[in-house]
Amino acid sequence: MPDTRSRLDDAEVAALARHAFGLAEAVSGLPTAEAYEDAQGVLVAVREDGRLTVVEVPRWRSPADVAAGLTGRGWTDPVAWVGHPPADAGELPARVLALVPVAGAPADSASMSAAAAAWAAVRGSGREVELVFVPVTAAAPEVSWASLAAAYGATLLGSRVGSGPEGPPAGRVLFFTGLSGAGKSTIAARVVELLVEEGRGVTLLDGDEVRHHLSAGLGFSRADRDTNVERIGWVAARIAKHGGIAVCAPIAPYASVRGAVRHEAESQAGPGSFVLVHVATSLADCEERDRKGLYAKARRGEIPAFTGISDPYEVPVDAEVTLETRGRTVDECARQVLAHLG
Ligand SMILES: Nc1ncnc2c1ncn2[C@@H]1O[C@H](COP(=O)(O)OS(=O)(=O)O)[C@@H](OP(=O)(O)O)[C@H]1O
Ligand SMILES: Nc1ncnc2c1ncn2[C@@H]1O[C@H](COP(=O)(O)OP(=O)(O)O)[C@@H](O)[C@H]1O
Numbered sequence: 001m002p003d004t005r006s007r008l009d010d011a012e013v014a015a016l017a018r019h020a021f022g023l024a025e026a027v028s029g030l031p032t033a034e035a036y037e038d039a040q041g042v043l044v045a046v047r048e049d050g051r052l053t054v055v056e057v058p059r060w061r062s063p064a065d066v067a068a069g070l071t072g073r074g075w076t077d078p079v080a081w082v083g084h085p086p087a088d089a090g091e092l093p094a095r096v097l098a099l100v101p102v103a104g105a106p107a108d109s110a111s112m113s114a115a116a117a118a119w120a121a122v123r124g125s126g127r128e129v130e131l132v133f134v135p136v137t138a139a140a141p142e143v144s145w146a147s148l149a150a151a152y153g154a155t156l157l158g159s160r161v162g163s164g165p166e167g168p169p170a171g172r173v174l175f176f177t178g179l180s181g182a183g184k185s186t187i188a189a190r191v192v193e194l195l196v197e198e199g200r201g202v203t204l205l206d207g208d209e210v211r212h213h214l215s216a217g218l219g220f221s222r223a224d225r226d227t228n229v230e231r232i233g234w235v236a237a238r239i240a241k242h243g244g245i246a247v248c249a250p251i252a253p254y255a256s257v258r259g260a261v262r263h264e265a266e267s268q269a270g271p272g273s274f275v276l277v278h279v280a281t282s283l284a285d286c287e288e289r290d291r292k293g294l295y296a297k298a299r300r301g302e303i304p305a306f307t308g309i310s311d312p313y314e315v316p317v318d319a320e321v322t323l324e325t326r327g328r329t330v331d332e333c334a335r336q337v338l339a340h341l342g
Helices: 010-020 063-072 109-123 145-151 186-198 207-212 222-241 253-268 283-289 294-299 330-341
Strands: 005-007 035-037 043-048 051-054 079-083 095-102 128-134 155-160 172-177 200-208 246-250 276-277 321-323
Touching: 005 200, 005 330, 010 043, 035 253, 035 330, 063 128, 079 145, 095 109, 095 253, 109 128, 155 222, 172 186, 172 330, 186 200, 186 207, 186 246, 186 330, 200 207, 200 222, 207 222, 222 246, 222 253, 253 330, 276 330, 321 330
Parallel strands: 005 035, 079 095, 079 155, 095 128, 172 246, 172 276, 200 246, 276 321
Antiparallel strands: 035 043, 043 051
């Protein structure tokens, strides 16, 4: 067994696939290792005496398989279109091989879903479409589109890359933060109601509820709080990636992990997809409300490390929306959040 095994990211696995499929001569930039695995831990390549041998690349269909499949189905002289379908699908023949370059994107990426949906619409118009995702980088292709089509046994008809509707859908992470009793759950619940009334797909990840499921067993140390908030952010970012709205309402007292969640959301669902909502009710007001009797207990020392009393809350300086709740109704606050979404 090789001594060193390195896990490759999506872009590196795509580079291996290009090499294996004859779309690129060499693979550069791989970490030094004797063996390489993909994100699922499958052995994809080995290096022996400095020579790289690709074992298998499960994610990508090989050009030879695709071409053989087309021949087997009686497609003679196949025609390929690269990227998104043309604005006028009437330009396409009755049978078309759709080659969609998505190297570097994860297998469940929004760009893949968007392309698949666009080609599904072409199928709906009565054409036969063979959709194949290819390990080529859309923004900076490693091979010409004509050579790409030829590798898959087809002649290039045209391409639409970069100008199509392949951007991320308008998913959002609405991330509420604030002290216990500030009003996060109450306002978040009203925001959810209003979004549902608009027909939007919404998922609520409320702090208390998450702790009974996703984060069961975690406590309130800094490490556990950070883990809890990271998990919420991870799920929320994936909801937003596919156009959903994730509404999250943990205390999330630490700025650094809020920043990490912002980064995760924006890398999955695009810039501007993360909206930090600071429910800025003062400690005095939260304590006066003391809806769950927790502040009284914390003051008596019965709850250790209670946020605002014996544990920190780092006030955000990067909130997109700051909600004052004193003297305002829940509905007013919720509508202030929606106004930000436009
Ligand atoms: N030590 C301590 N500090 C703060 N809060 C505590 C603590 N122990 C239990 N609780 C209850 O847990 C709720 C906060 O959980 P969160 O998951 O939102 O917190 S965190 O984001 O992980 O910091 C919080 O709920 P909310 O009042 O809805 O905010 C409290 O009910
Ligand atoms: N403008 C307001 N927005 C939200 N909550 C408010 C407002 N005014 C008063 N409240 C009250 O404050 C409490 C907030 O509790 P909750 O939503 O559970 O807070 P959190 O989820 O932040 O712990 C509720 O009892 C709610 O009725």
